[in-house]
Amino acid sequence: MKIRRKTNNCLNCGASLDGIYNYCPKCGQENNDNNVSFRTLLGDFFNTYLAIDSRFGKSIKPFLIKPGWLTNKYIEGKRVSYAHPVRLYLIISIFYFFIVSKVGQNMIAEEDNEVITTNTKKEISATDSLELAKLGLTADSLQRLRDKKNYLKNKTGYSDTDENVKSDSIQHSRTSKDKRSKSSEGLMNIETEDDDFILDRIDFELLDKYKYDKEVSNDQLFDSLQLKELTFWDELLARQSIRVVRSDKEVVAGFILKNLPLMMLILIPLFALILKILYIRQKDQLYIKHIIHALHLHSFAYFFYGISLILISMIIENEDYRVLPFAISFILVTLYALFSFKRVYQQKWMKTIAKFLMTGSIYIVFIFIFFIAEMIISLLIY
Structure with a gap:
């Protein structure tokens, strides 16, 4: 039932109103004062549309077993x-x-955990156990070191190198990528033009490499991609791609599902x-x-x-x-x-x-x- 805050006088024409009137008998305006706080209006909405009363309970049975x-x-x-x-x-x-x-x-969180666990096990199994023994490390201790390092990277922006080294690393990665692309063009006869779709020109391997590195900003990564002249929409897609790739998958999925x-x-x-x-x-x-x-x-x-x-x-x-x-x-x-x-x-x-x-x-x-x-x-x- 709709909630009304009745007044003694019509807010439109000023006529005196009895409490039984839902509408002014003189001008027809509804006898309801909406000049209240947002919190009150929000409460009225929930009480009007989301309150579970006897009518709701009476509707459940036909709703479930009597279609239409x-x-x-x-x-x-x-x-x-x-x-x-x-x-x-x-x-x-x-x-x-x-x-x-x-x-x-x-589901996304479980998938990420499975991927991390699988990759960690593969890297540990591929490491020479003799070399680990020489260093006084076991598979379990290596796992703990990796977990600690990943935790510090994600939470505090920990890194083994300073910003200049990172920038050089990004540039080197990009240069290596370009060299590999050029060599593969000769073998596969594939050419990349500036007018290709923007997502095809983005080096997602580079973005993934620095996904958790808080010392490298999104602007630095964007500049390292060397995408040359871009239209407004191309630049928007490129910057959003960087933002999405470096964000937590659970947060992105939650935003989409919302x-x-x-x-x-x-x-x-x-x-x-x-x-x-x-x-x-x-x-x-x-x-x-x-x-x-x-x-x-x-x-x-x-x-x-x-x-x-x-x-x-x-x-x-x-x-x-x-x-x-x-x-x-x-x-x-x-x-x-x-x-x-x-x-x-x-x-x-x-x-x-x-x-x-x-x-x-x-x-x-x-x-x-x-x-x-x-x-x-x-x-x-x-």
């Missing part, structure tokens, strides 16, 4: 007894995208538009009905996919069985959406299945396009 039933009830005008579609979507989407963000960052809720919120009206076009012959199917239907379908999908992510990341340890929760969720969401189409639009099964498949195919293409665009925009503004 809540959509029909809302369109019929029976809205007081059940949770508002926007409130239902917001509550479940907060749960889902929180899980997606945490699982995504954890924008997913907005992307999906934009896609919901587009999904409703697809439904509007496919059911254009049904004159009684207003666009708002498709919006409500889209909100309920996405809420159901978020709920079960969120549960499956929890099972995969926190409960099921055997990798052979981790695909099972997602497969079950996909089947449930697909069947739920199909039966929801049938109940809401009340067409024969053949037409329902055909339009369901068309909607799904078109929507998957849009999701892919929007996701790629969201990644690119996120990386450009990171």
Whole structure:
């Protein structure tokens, strides 16, 4: 229920108002004082759209086991007894995208740890054990030394050389890279022109080499790339590439995943538009009905996919069985959406299945396009 802060006089025309009036009987303005702090408005928003009351509890059962039933009830005008579609979507989407963000960052962290462990083991195994023994080192002590050195590099900017030596090293690395490129051009007949795509001209090996070296700035690395004359967009891509490569993968992934809720919120009206076009012959199917239907379908999908992510990341340890929760969720969401189409639009099964498949195919293409665009925009503004 909307929260109103009623006044004794209309803020528009000054007419006296009784406490029972939600609107001024003289000018029609709403009897509500919005001249309050942002904190109060934010609290009103959460109380209005995210509060879980008896209506929310009453909506859970039909929401889970009766596809399309809540959509029909809302369109019929029976809205007081059940949770508002926007409130239902917001509550479940907060749960889902929180899980997606945490699982995504954890997966990247685990992958990084595996790569570091694998590379460390390979380097240790490749080292002559006799030489280690001469130095009084064992594989375990070497590992501890490496961990300590990496820790100091990441946290305090520790380095074995001063800034001048680093600059020379960067230049030498770049020069060596150019020499290898020139020699390989003769063998492979490959030429690199200044008008090549900017990402093809960036020496990512050099960026990776100085990824954790805090004494080398991003500007120094940019200058060492020797990219010559650049357009505004080329320079932007080059500098953002340096920034992204030298950033923590978990932070970058978190930034990208943080924008997913907005992307999906934009896609919901587009999904409703697809439904509007496919059911254009049904004159009684207003666009708002498709919006409500889209909100309920996405809420159901978020709920079960969120549960499956929890099972995969926190409960099921055997990798052979981790695909099972997602497969079950996909089947449930697909069947739920199909039966929801049938109940809401009340067409024969053949037409329902055909339009369901068309909607799904078109929507998957849009999701892919929007996701790629969201990644690119996120990386450009990171």
